[in-house]
Amino acid sequence: MTQPAHMLSQLDALEAEGIHIVREVVAQMERPALLFSGGKDSICLLHLAIKAFAPAAVPMPVVHIDTGQNFPEVLEYRDRIVEKYGLNLVVGSVQDAIDAGTVREEPNGSRNRIQTPVLLDTIEKNRFDACMGGARRDEEKARAKERVFSFRDDFGQWDPRNQRPELWNLYNGKVHPGESIRVFPLSNWTELDIWDYIRSRDIEVPSIYYAHDREVFLRDGMWMAANEFAVPGDGDEVVTKKVRYRTVGDATLTAAVESEADTIDKIIEETAATRLTERGATRGDDRVSEAAMEDRKKEGYF
Amino acid sequence: MDLLRFATAGSVDDGKSTLIGRLLFDSKTIFEDQLEAVELASKSRGNEYTDLSLLTDGLRAEREQGITIDVAYRYFATPRRKFIIADTPGHQQYTRNMVTGASTADLAIILVDARKGMTEQSRRHATIASLLRVPHVVLAVNKMDLVDWSEERFNEIYEEFSLFSSKLDIPDLTAIPLSALEGDNVVERSENMPWYGGSSLLYHLEHVHIASDKNLQDVRFPVQFVIRPQQSNARDYRGFAGQVASGILKVGDEVLALPSGLTTKVAAIDGPSGPLDEAFPAMSVTVRLEDEIDISRGDIICRVGNHPEPTQDVEAMVCWMDQDALTVGRKLGIFHTSRMARAMVKDIPYELNVNTLHRDSEINQLNLNSIGRVKLRVTTPLLVDDYDHNRTTGSFILIDEATNRTVGAGVIRDS
Known part of the structure; x- marks a missing residue:
């Protein structure tokens, strides 16, 4: 238009x-x-x-x-x-x-x-x-x-x-x-x-925003990266998934989302179609209370 | 894709939250986790239905009391436009919130309950939209399902509103009969009202012509900041940064700097992505001039032969926003474009009754949430235009010098 x-x-x-x-x-x-x-x-x-x-x-x-x-x-x-x-x-x-x-x-x-x-x-x-x-x-x-x-x-x-x-x-x-x-x-x-701005002004962002393979495990229904900060518990199964991050916060409580979006165009397509807010989907810190x-x-x- | 800012005013009873909820829901802007949270909250409160007002009422106190106490901003987009909703409470004690929401709005939606018709509240909303010069007003006659979709009832309300608004200044009025609850004429045209030949509310919001609302005639460029790099590679650079308030500023234009009164030419305009030939509202740019003249924050660059009037005597309609009343003799900070100064209240000729438009000159102060005519004497000349010609150079806020709170908002009147 x-x-x-x-x-x-x-x-x-x-x-x-x-x-x-x-x-x-x-x-x-x-x-x-x-x-x-x-x-x-x-x-x-x-x-x-x-x-x-x-x-x-x-x-x-x-x-x-x-x-x-x-x-x-x-x-x-x-x-x-x-x-x-x-x-x-x-x-x-x-x-x-x-x-x-x-x-x-x-x-x-x-x-x-x-x-x-x-x-x-x-x-x-x-x-x-x-x-x-x-x-x-x-x-x-x-x-x-x-x-x-x-x-x-x-x-x-x-x-x-x-x-x-x-x-x-x-x-x-x-x-x-x-x-x-x-x-x-x-x-x-x-x-x-x-995301539209990042695309139109050609701005570089950290690689973890793009879909990549990562070892993750499920916690409270969210995919957490298994690393020194988020250690899987006894019953947790660690799997390799193609994921990306929608927000970047503390590694102990920021979750990844399953995604195939490895380019900015795909991220925008995915963002436009998503039915969950970014905080609701990935942030343990906002889930404590209303x-x-x-x-x-x-x-x-x- | 362009941007439309609109304000809604009204109470839960008018179905305002339902209307906004439906616009968000039907444009797929409400996310599942938000809806789930609202459903959960409604249930825990013992409500029988999902209370969509919980979506917009974000503060704990608001949810506890079931009222909207502040302006909430909501966002949604369709393939044609992005929308910013300033959602404000409708009651008298929140006039200041309505004024705040209307100050930046391209359009205002005034909700009327089809059963009740025009109320004091709808008259107040119309008055505020007119005072704040909102270019487009939609009279949304809601709950048409409860009056049997009656054309006659709709026309009655429309005529009543028109009669009142003829005393105001509303450049563009559109009336739409709808049912927010049933969805009639919100997104889709209603099948229950074949007599209505107009468009649905969303269609109207998507298509209302806003390109000509901007003042492109009178060049006004208030200087926010002077850019003088301290690096060796740009030592000679001297640029005046600001946001174009009105008019089209072009490279090569002869311009006048106020208050100095010196003239020069525009040498270059630097935009966020590089050099530009011209700048128009509301671009944020940096202007470079051919001659080195003294310009600082608060000054205005305009065209020779078309400039705002420098004046220390300002007359305005003021909305008072503080518990402590405004009285004659009081001294305040005044913030106009990018200039901060001090002002003293010389006179308060009258208070406007926003429900009846009656002017009460028997008053000697303005209380919280009242609107009145105020004469100010300012310590330094302000470069002002009538608000009707220019929403930027015609507006100001008043600041309490002890508490630093914003206590008043003014729209400048020439006469």
């Missing part, structure tokens, strides 16, 4: 909106940072930031909260991208925090929840007053209500009942010392938009 004259296609409109937001962050805030996990959403966000300030360098550090339980393909990717774009990488290490005794691992070995204090600590130490993330409103119902500029008090907490109204494209980034803003420039993107995400966000989660 051809685009009428002087009308932006929806992908161009989302890109323009995202670049506007990223620029507002840098213009309004004193010490902004960009949260970069090596996942597809933060990759798109990073590309918006690169485009927003070109030919100048990205004028803020990229922050990775490293659970110590990452897929090696993702870490390798992260380091290569940091090198390629001359980025300033700040790592908040969950392992260091465990070693120092400031946080404790949950009994099931998950480090999802203890990322939050490490994130808050990293924000405080670096005195960041704004952290941009790649979260999208279509991911989860609490996120559907969150502002683009989302205010956090000096404990890093989100108060969903007391959010700043957000009108037109006027984003209010005013904070007192100690308070901060989480910013979500991809708020209006869907999972399909992310309001699992809202509760974690109130504590200061991404």
Whole structure:
């Protein structure tokens, strides 16, 4: 379908909106940072930031909260991208925090929840007053209500009942010392938009997003990779399947989906046809309760 | 494929959630795990039916109280268009949420229950859509199944609405009789209402002409940020980054920078994927100029002979969004395009009753969720246009200087 004259296609409109937001962050805030996990959403966000300030360098550090339980393909990717774009990488290490005794691992070995204090600590130490993330409103119902500029008090907490109204494209980034803003420039993107963007702008993503053979076992009906982080139990049968990842999180709780999609076109075809949300299909962390995400966000989660 | 943003306002009683649920469901946007979660939640609450409002009511407090308290954003796409729904609660105490949802909407759906006809609530929704200059309005007369699909009843409501909206400014009004519950005229044309010759709601959403809604005449480019690379390979680069608010800016154009008043020519326009010949709304670009003139954040680049008026006296319709009332003499932060300044309230000539359009000049303050005329004196000149001509240079927000909260939203009126 051809685009009428002087009308932006929806992908161009989302890109323009995202670049506007990223620029507002840098213009309004004193010490902004960009949260970069090596996942597809933060990759798109990073590309918006690169485009927003070109030919100048990205004028803020990229922050990775490293659970110590990452897929090696993702870490390798992260380091290569940091090198390629001359980025300033700040790592908040969950392992260091465990070693120092400031946080404790949950009994099931998950480090999802203890990322939050490490994130808050990293924000405080670096005195960041704004952290941009790649979260999208279509991911989860609490996120559907969150502002683009989302205010956090000096404990890093989100108060969903007391959010700043957000009108037109006027984003209010005013904070007192100690308070901060989480910013979500991809708020209006869907999972399909992310893949469409990656295809149309020819963006490289970590290999684990493409279908590949992997040793996996079933846990709670989801395919988990068998590795040092997710160790199969006694009764678990380890099999080799062709799988890919729809989200990239902690290796202890991010599951793979069976897939033949080994090219970007096939991924888009598969994404358009899927009947499960990406978090519902692959994230153990959102399955705890109806309001699992809202509760974690109130504590200061991404 | 293009993008349509639309706002819905109404309460559960009007069948708003059912309508949205059906649009999402019939466009295959509701995922199985979401539906399962909603079914499970409905059952655990002892509901006899699957409550689709649980899909949009995302916060714990909302689900507990069975109400929508905030704007929820929903997304769906058909092969023709992608849609962003700003779903807002309909009651008076949520006027600010409705204003928020309408501020970016290309279209507003006003839901009316066919049995009840026009209510105070539908009048309020129409007034807000008009104030916020939403270009297209759909009057969705719902629950037609409960009035025996009566053409007469539909016409009655349409006439009643038209009579009220004639006092407003609604450029494009379309009325559609439907039944969200039964699906009539939502996605497919209804067989129960052969007398209706128009299109279904989804067909209308897919085809409504939005290409000419944008102001392509008056060039307004508010500067967000100045790009000056510190690397050796681009040391001479000096670009003005921003999002085109209106008009078409072309390379070679003679332009005027405000407030400095200096003129120069556009040397180059850099877009996200490389150099461009022209930029139009709402592109985010970087503009380079032929002469080195002093421009910083908050300034506006426009055409010589067509520019916004610099003024320290701003008159606007303000929607007040805070518990503490707005009073004459109060000082506030004002954020307009990319300029932050301070403002003092000089006068509040009247409050608009959004249900009756009556102007009450016997007031001396604006309370939470009320809308009124406000005169402001601003510390530095703002570069403003009438909101009816320009939704970007005609709008602003007010910020409490102590709490930093966004407490008001204003649409600027020339006269």
